[in-house]
Amino acid sequence: MIEHGQGPIVGQTPEMLQLYGFINRLVDMPTNVLITGETGTGKGLVAAALHYNNRNGRGAKPFFTVNCPGIAEGVLESQLFGHAKGSFTGAIKDYKGYFQAAEGGTILLDEIGEMSPHLQAKLLQVIQQRVVFPVGSNTPVPVNVRILAATNRNLEDEMSKGTFRQDLFYRLNAFPLELPPLRARIDDVPLIARYIIERYAQDHGIEVTGISPAAQEKLKLYDWGGNVRDLENVVERAIILRGAGEIQAEDINYDWTSLSQTTETTERRQERTIYDILKETERSCILTALANTKGNKNMAAKRLGISKKSLYDRINRLGLGKKKIVKNSPSDNLADNVSSEGNGSGTLAKVWTFTEITSTYDIPLGSFTGFMQRIGVRKVEKGRYEMDPEQEKTILETYGRRTHLLR
């Protein structure tokens, strides 16, 4: 387990022990590190560990995560490298970008595979010459920043397509760290699940005290396509379902893809008709998909491999709609929250691009991802987020409206 100032990286499998060995060797070096791995494998966590554990003073300096996709190239350029007063309409004073603001610290360039060729060239210059040229300025500013980059894309493919510069790849890839998917370290699943429960108990004062051995075994059956983030969703849902005491196997509801692996006994299955079983499975799949997508029916339908219309039909047929619901089961309440439209007409939620959000609200870039996650905004796809009016209101109240492009 490695502490990083925001929480530990949990895991004791040989794969993780090897990773800790690499991290320990890398923390005190200025080396650029390319962190690769599927979504939810902990790339952000590892980057933070590399920064905060540094013992040469860097760990006490700023650590910024810059989310490359979805930001208009010009805006990202200013945000990274800064700009000079008057360099474009709205540039009312000199602006220090992240590279200057992070002086002495670390920048994580997240989803680096999405960076435009122009910015790739500018980044290469920073790495090679250790200076930045703010937009509209010919005066180089020396910078000392450690660059970490993360991606869940295969950059070798991007290079062969010509969308990622080879010279930049080799500079960033001074040390590659590949994070294994959770299914390749399945023995860590119970450990991480217990950690999630503990953290929940501390943060939210819940009365769930632990997880039964059978439930821990059940967790090991899943293939965890969304990795630790998926595991967090499943365990959080189990915590809510259980309410108090020890999580049991029946509280663990995998999503659609893994329900066939349910540990239900053959005897119990034989007491019911196949139609009962199918109906129950269908119901459970739908509730789980809705819970895992925080009620986003488009995404839930996608996960279930059915059309949105078919999802509505099933919600109605199974009585999961608002009025027909049988109360007192937490899983029913989930459907209650999410299936009120019934007829398939759109919800009040609206899809925004990253740029639309950041040009409307004054959210600091470094806080964007964390804040959006905290208020439950769904990332529909890369750079596109689904927000409801309540969430918009929360952003407005927290950060206010943007009055000018950049400060």
Ligand SMILES: Nc1ncnc2c1ncn2[C@@H]1O[C@H](COP(=O)(O)OP(=O)(O)OP(=O)(O)O)[C@@H](O)[C@H]1O
């Ligand atoms: N080994 C671990 N121990 C404890 N928590 C973990 C571990 N790995 C990941 N997490 C948690 O899982 C979630 C996802 O991790 P993180 O955001 O670092 O993944 P990522 O690889 O950056 O994903 P993405 O590619 O989607 O950005 C976070 O809440 C993180 O704290």
Ligand SMILES: [Mg+2]
């Ligand atoms: Mg990440």
